[in-house]
Amino acid sequence: MTDNFLEDLLNQMTLEEKAAQLTQVVGSFMKGSSTSGEITGPMEEMGITEAMIENAGSVLGTTGAAEIKEIQRQHLDKNRLGIPLLFMADVIHGYRTIFPIPLAIGSSWDLKLAEESAAIAAIEAAVSGLQVTFAPMVDIVRDPRWGRVMESTGEDAYLNGEFAKAQVKGYQGKDLKNDLTRVAATVKHFAAYGVPEGGREYNTVNMSERELRETYLPAYKAAIDAGSELVMTSFNTIDGIPATGNKELMRDLLRGEWKFDGVVISDWNAVRELIFHGVAEDDREAAFKAINASVDIEMMSSAYVNHLQALVEEGVIDVELINESVLRVLKLKEKLGLFENPYRGADEQLEKEVILSDSHRQTARELATKSCVLLKNGSALPLKKEQKIALIGPFAGNKDILGSWSALGSKEDAITLSDGMRMQLDGENLLIAEGCAIENGTELELHHALEIANQADVIVLALGESSDMSGEGGSRSNIKLPQIQLDLVEKIAALNKPTVAVIFNGRPLDLHGVVDKVDAVLEAWFPGTEGGAAIADLLFGVANPSGKLSMSFPYSVGQVPVYYNQFNTGRPQVAPDVRERYVSQYLDIPNEPLFPFGFGLSYTTFSYSEMKLSHDVMTLDEPLKISVSVKNTGDVAGDEVVQLYIRDISGEIVRPLKELKGFEKVSLKPGEEKEISFTLTEEQLRYHHKDLTFTSDNGEFIAFIGTNSSDVQSVPFRLEK
Template structure:
């Protein structure tokens, strides 16, 4: 493939053309777009000229091979130097084939399948003309009030890092230049966007640098180690400075310390938001702060295009900062092969063959099945095919199961729970009634549902949140099911029949009022295109649940944040000599979550035994081998996710009670036993000390191996140097 010299190209560019490369505009601004000119609200006030559009470097939110080729063709005809556009979109958990939301995907603990789902999403996006996806989101999350927890893989830095690498590898493949079925990945949101005060989106983040480095930065770093091409800035502050204008975060840490030389893009409008944040007096200062911080592309505001040239001419900004940004953008376009083939991969005919093909749908169903978590089962599941089932609730036949960030997915294509169950049983065995909507209902509909329930052997309640109740700007102070749904549960419970509750939601919920009245609870999240089929297979036992939570469920919103890897306190509730009252505790609920990190039931049971360490000591440069035997003690085959945690008993700074370090899935037939082998090294013992140095300490450690973060076997070893 012929290469271009981006340095020589830069020399031929005018100042206006250079600055234009730093601007990203939404699709309606561009000639060739089907919605050309449909510019309303804030976009209308941007005062974008045709010349600005001609010089623009990238497009936000275009979909479909035909339209993208039209836009690119129109652009190249008017571009003086023939510099192609970059097309970027939010392909977060699928393009047309929609997979479960990322929080659900995390609960599969299946790294191979996670990577495969990202590769499928990339393939569908690439054939439709997309070059860059704004994914993965790797923000660590501990507060389910925040709507965007659905877009993360959970509360653990180690696991988030594993999934970050898997998604980047899936999106980008082995070689972006030669693999036209890949897309460049943009990790977001840098940094610590997942820790807003009060769980309120776009709100202040306030934490120590040690906590930032210890818990929140590792997953971003893991994505970059996997070769992620782009980084998106966060909306929030970091140490009192908005991330988009935070030079210490973006230049000193991201670029200088970590060596990232890819493209840094702002989130939507984040550069101009430096003004209401109160760190810039106006747009000119906002542009200066962002460019000096290392931002290369400004998304959907115009501070760069309107002010950078003047700032350079006045000597307030070094022109080399502009050239560096332009070079990075051009290099990404070159890596994607756009100068040779500006329509890279976009193919209308192949688009029809690839989107939602059978292979992709099968993978979506498999991942949906593995993502569901069985939270409770009092011998009511799996259902028997001869039973008459009443399927009741707002999600009984709802196709609102794709979840947020599924823009190209079509709800009409989604397999509902009703659809899925009718694949398993005859129509006369399934009685379906909505009963009410998600947040409101009519008495007549409720009574009709009660009539259906009276005829049934088992009632399956399909409950949860409408998709707009989570996702971006979907923060909620009350994370219980809506009151109307709790009323439905109360009424159904009066019948005294077995109740199976299936939950559709984008966050861990406060399930008080549900858990006591349900005989079984299956957490389905937003399971994607094939969700109903996967759920039906789980309900009827054709698939054995294996999902495990990657974010804890609280007893009450008053516990939040509640997470498994919390720190020790000076007055722990479980201390041997603890006084009854004067310890760190709630008087009305437990300290621990209702359902902890790593928790999930199966239709079989497992026992753990034979925990054995290869030595009582670990020395630097060596490894400690840990063996454990897991046995299927039940009646059906199943897959168990075996988890290994450690605890540093004494550190220079307080250490978490447990930290996940390894996990492995094992498939076992009834009565079968297998011995799993893990190994850890000195690197697994490192942490950030008071001076922020990253190193290990000699001393005693506890190893825990079990089915979740709360249960399991334990042993000790000593690290010696």
């Protein structure tokens, strides 16, 4: 298929057909859908006609090989030029085999498994007829009140960028046209969606352009450089302008400066929401601002289809604005091979064979195992199979462990914690009681829980949030566990028995009332389809915890946003235990988070040798080699994430106290020692100056290596260009 073919096709299209090609609707609007296909109330409200549907360019949310093939068949029968539909959906961390939520995947620090999980999600989605996924989300997140932190891989630009590249590669592979098991990726949400004021969903974002470029844009750029075919606009404002109508952000920066020539798609109804933001008077003005900003596809609103033609005919916009968007959509369809094979990878037989296959479930179990983070451990873990164990709490047998963005994931497929523990333990040694529900409970439930707890040698408390307490629209001002669960913890703790808390959740929580009352805490997140089996492997020592937090856990909600790479101040706190009034501190809580970025424990211990630098001065031609030996000093094999940070001592602009610049996950047997080396280049020392130039400064730096962002050793060096 040549560019000439696409140009010829474009030239044959009417303005009405072009506007419809830039419109995305839900599958129920389409002929061949099992749910509708007729003009219903929502279609009439949007001003959508049958003619518009016949020329629509893409479909949102419909899945299943048979249904998608039927919708495509009926569409091609009606479409004058035979232009196939694109089918898209939110496949965020798995299609039917659900992996841990992205925040948990970030805590694995395992790029290979992240890529593999995306590839598996792509396979399952592709055989089910989908061609585009709305992932990865790479928004930097520093405020756990915001529910969508669960959909990001964390608070650090470098780490998010590395995961972005891995996931794009996993979704797309190397050849979208010929590899029918891959789907096109959509990096989102462009830009800075993860910084809403007050942590409140869809709220205003305010920051300087320098901070935007320095902290929030790099992860999107990493995904785009990795080849992401689409970019999705964010709901928020940037410098007072909503992203979906922001020409400077989309056309000038994304397309002009970054040379992105793929498809830009709005988020749901975001074009029309320009009216509610107060930058468009009506749908007509919203359509003008979005197309002028270079938004190619309007998702689930009808400003384009109802107004673009008139805007051209009245001379308000040049038809070339529409042509370039239509051509980008056609090129994506051509890249996916849809003109030759409009049904692409949709295959009912393969659906049955690959979805929830044993190998897919095994990968989900492995990733869940590596995503859990051991936050505390006295001597309660690992559990011993000869112990009588009481499993108590609202997540003891709860299948709500997939998270709020779990595509076609079914709770019925999920392995619960009680299921997983039964795989490891003789049934006579496992006693189970709910104790309370997630947000309420009865005296009878509590009495039963205390009764079985009294019979046990050790107690496992399965606690957490329901999936709808986080995710999109899940902002919360109180990020502690519900009070009924904290009351349960207190009653169990009063028994003075070894107690382990397993926490299921979609955000960092204030864990006071738990971490101070139990012997061990395992952060399980929403671990996905194989979650219960993976957690049981960890509890019984079949696997060794290796996860490290990719987002800080606050000491109190009053600290947020709290993150490791903060700036210093002119009056920094001298030390956590030194209380002076006129310094930057809280009077009632520490400045430091409860658990810092990069933190995570193991059942073994690791020792670090003294850091070594190849030389004390870095030049443009001679980067630094930084090395350290890491030894497993415990009795069991384990994985350690060795983390490299730097600090620029004096810059033109204030620099963070630490910046992650590299990491390596190393597996060590008991007594085994390995040397880990990092190469640090001048390019990694660059930052955006006050005039937005991206360069480095001569002068003093510090390199840090350690097991987390707080527990590090350091060595100084100089940059001399």
